[in-house]
Amino acid sequence: MTLAAILAALEQGCLYGIMALGVYLTFRVLNFPDLTVDGSLPLGAAVAATAIAAGIPPHLATLGAAVAGFAAGATTALLATRLNILGLLASILTMIALYSITIRIMGAPNRTLLGLPTVFDPLSSLGIPLYQASPLAMAAVVALVAAGLIWFLHTAYGQAMLATGDNPAMIRALGVNTDQVLLVGVGLSNALAALCGALVAQNQGSADVTMGVGTIVAGLASVIVGETIFGAPTVARACLAVVGGSILYRMAIALALSVRLGPLAVSPSDLNLITAVVVILAMASPHLARRQRR
Amino acid sequence: MIEILGIHKWFHRGTPQEVHALQGLDLVLEPGDFVTIIGSNGAGKSTLLSCIAGTIAEDAGTIRFHGTDVTSWPEWRRARLIGRVFQDPLRGTCAGGTVAQNLALALRRGERRGLGPGVRRAERELFRERLAALGLGLEHRLHDRVGLLSGGQRQALTMVMATLRTPDLLLLDEHTAALDPKTAAQILELTERTVFSQKITTLMVTHNLAHAIALGNRLVMMHRGRILFDSYGPDKARLRVGDLLQRFHEADAVLNDRMLLTEASSPSTGEGYRPAGHGCPPATNHREGHGPAGSCGHPSQEKNP
Ligand SMILES: Nc1ncnc2c1ncn2[C@@H]1O[C@H](COP(=O)(O)OP(=O)(O)OP(=O)(O)O)[C@@H](O)[C@H]1O
Numbered sequence: 001m002t003l004a005a006i007l008a009a010l011e012q013g014c015l016y017g018i019m020a021l022g023v024y025l026t027f028r029v030l031n032f033p034d035l036t037v038d039g040s041l042p043l044g045a046a047v048a049a050t051a052i053a054a055g056i057p058p059h060l061a062t063l064g065a066a067v068a069g070f071a072a073g074a075t076t077a078l079l080a081t082r083l084n085i086l087g088l089l090a091s092i093l094t095m096i097a098l099y100s101i102t103i104r105i106m107g108a109p110n111r112t113l114l115g116l117p118t119v120f121d122p123l124s125s126l127g128i129p130l131y132q133a134s135p136l137a138m139a140a141v142v143a144l145v146a147a148g149l150i151w152f153l154h155t156a157y158g159q160a161m162l163a164t165g166d167n168p169a170m171i172r173a174l175g176v177n178t179d180q181v182l183l184v185g186v187g188l189s190n191a192l193a194a195l196c197g198a199l200v201a202q203n204q205g206s207a208d209v210t211m212g213v214g215t216i217v218a219g220l221a222s223v224i225v226g227e228t229i230f231g232a233p234t235v236a237r238a239c240l241a242v243v244g245g246s247i248l249y250r251m252a253i254a255l256a257l258s259v260r261l262g263p264l265a266v267s268p269s270d271l272n273l274i275t276a277v278v279v280i281l282a283m284a285s286p287h288l289a290r291r292q293r294r
Numbered sequence: 295m296i297e298i299l300g301i302h303k304w305f306h307r308g309t310p311q312e313v314h315a316l317q318g319l320d321l322v323l324e325p326g327d328f329v330t331i332i333g334s335n336g337a338g339k340s341t342l343l344s345c346i347a348g349t350i351a352e353d354a355g356t357i358r359f360h361g362t363d364v365t366s367w368p369e370w371r372r373a374r375l376i377g378r379v380f381q382d383p384l385r386g387t388c389a390g391g392t393v394a395q396n397l398a399l400a401l402r403r404g405e406r407r408g409l410g411p412g413v414r415r416a417e418r419e420l421f422r423e424r425l426a427a428l429g430l431g432l433e434h435r436l437h438d439r440v441g442l443l444s445g446g447q448r449q450a451l452t453m454v455m456a457t458l459r460t461p462d463l464l465l466l467d468e469h470t471a472a473l474d475p476k477t478a479a480q481i482l483e484l485t486e487r488t489v490f491s492q493k494i495t496t497l498m499v500t501h502n503l504a505h506a507i508a509l510g511n512r513l514v515m516m517h518r519g520r521i522l523f524d525s526y527g528p529d530k531a532r533l534r535v536g537d538l539l540q541r542f543h544e545a546d547a548v549l550n551d552r553m554l555l556t557e558a559s560s561p562s563t564g565e566g567y568r569p570a571g572h573g574c575p576p577a578t579n580h581r582e583g584h585g586p587a588g589s590c591g592h593p594s595q596e597k598n599p
């Protein structure tokens with residue numbers, strides 16, 4: 001791998017790390033496996049791209065994307081708590097509905113941002129090459145998001161959220177409306193996914209309704225690989241591990257794509273298979289290790 | 295004053311498995327009442343406590359705290375009034391959180407939880423103080439995860455959590471049943487001390503008749519969703535385990551007679567009735583309104599001022 005390829009993987013890892021933190025929030029903190037992110041990531045991209053094209057300043061457009069993501073997550077939570085639809089199914093329903101909504105927002109399955117302003121424009125005036133400045137900027141963004149999440153989870157509300165995932169009966173008996181906490185938590189998670197989508201779109205110069213496919217798997221891979229390799233004894237360590245996992249995951253993908261065995265080369269369409277295998281191995285490793293010891 | 299009036303609860307209503315778990319139960323608690331509740335398995339003790347806490351919705355009846363009707367309040371809203379300890383030590387605490395974090399969650403019972411720190415420095419002092427009073431050494435383990443504690447330690451912690459903010463009502467459902475005798479005695483002693491020093495109105499379910507007599511100022515015996523016997527103050531203090539066993543046997547005998555009458559008068563009720571010995575009533579409940587209801591087998595309320 002070249003240095004440029006490594007830097008690009010770092011950039012992608014940090015960027016998608018924002019979404020992975022969202023997946024950590026639902027999957028680990030709330031114990032609510034949520035597939036909505038597959039729809040809220042392109043939703044965020046579409047909202048940001050459409051808003052920027054309409055002349056709205058990029059940072060406001062990005063904020064709007066996060067708000068839209070929150071609404072998507074809140075919808076899933078409401079389906080689960082108010083209508084008593086199984087959480088996983090509720091999230092699938094929202095996800096497929098978002099596909100149509102995203103196309104409606106853009107008026108087409110995709111939208112280019114070529115020649116339009118983005119939040120990353122100031123990077124080109126820093127005086128260092130963009131391929132170096134960009135990963136640094138992404139690292140700064142994901143560090144900010146991780147710090148924010150760590151702070152949040154240590155507030156009184158955040159502690160109630162952790163307890164909601166851990167022991168909902170107990171925290172309800174302590175006066176917490178767990179339905180409301182779930183709504184805020186799943187909302188925040190999808191706000192992060194949409195923020196990630198908005199930044200990805202502005203980074204690559206286009207939004208596309210298909211860019212969300214496999215988001216949840218990438219997010220899970222980041223969470224599980226990160227926790228397995230870096231450990232997650234505390235909430236703060238877990239958040240950092242998730243970002244680390246996301247970076248490792250993108251590195252692994254870049255590495256896989258550069259492998260060539262004679263006539264056999266890994267194509268981008270093989271990545272889903274590779275990701276699935278990586279997740280299975282990471283999830284099975286504690287189990288396999290225990291069997292080994294017996 | 296806490297008024298629990300005319301509570302009915304059915305499970306699987308309108309199906310062959312219908313259970314009439316609470317049958318118009320009334321219970322009025324004076325401030326500071328420490329009531330022990332006994333009754334055979336399936337009598338409806340846990341169901342009663344869950345209805346009061348709002349964990350399960352009653353089908354009829356009213357619950358009032360100090361004149362405020364809380365019947366329509368969801369569980370989390372009632373929580374500002376109620377402290378609760380369950381039989382299962384795992385149920386009352388968060389395994390993933392530290393001892394301090396769990397206590398902080400309990401300290402904010404019924405309060406709005408905002409974006410302030412989850413655990414404040416000054417609160418740690420309070421936690422240490424309260425834990426030190428247990429004499430279990432937990433005050434040195436504020437930063438340990440609760441999952442690392444033993445069942446007895448977790449139950450002691452739950453007890454502290456339930457009373458950290460003095461509740462208007464403390465609900466204890468066989469909270470020492472899962473513990474070894476020595477730990478159970480410790481938790482019971484802690485219960486008595488806490489309830490007494492904070493003057494908490496308390497309902498404590500137990501299967502230990504000696505504990506039921508030794509603790510509290512009032513004893514209630516439940517049977518098939520009703521209060522069969524309610525004894526206060528000096529009367530309660532004079533109770534013997536033998537008296538209570540006698541009451542159990544009488545209750546079963548009367549109900550058996552009533553069942554036989556029911557069977558005889560309406561054979562259509564189907565399935566044969568298995569006489570229930572003490573401690574194991576039949577799984578299905580008999581229908582009401584046939585036998586001589588309200589006669590000899592019914593609550594002989596012995597109210598003392
Ligand atoms: N969730 C439920 N679904 C169906 N039936 C239930 C449910 N909970 C309780 N019951 C039934 O209601 C009746 C009262 O149960 P409850 O748990 O209140 O008894 P209990 O007095 O606490 O008994 P134990 O001493 O065994 O704890 C029983 O017949 C029980 O089978």
Ligand SMILES: [Mg+2]
Pocket residue numbers: 339340341467
């Ligand atoms: Mg019970």
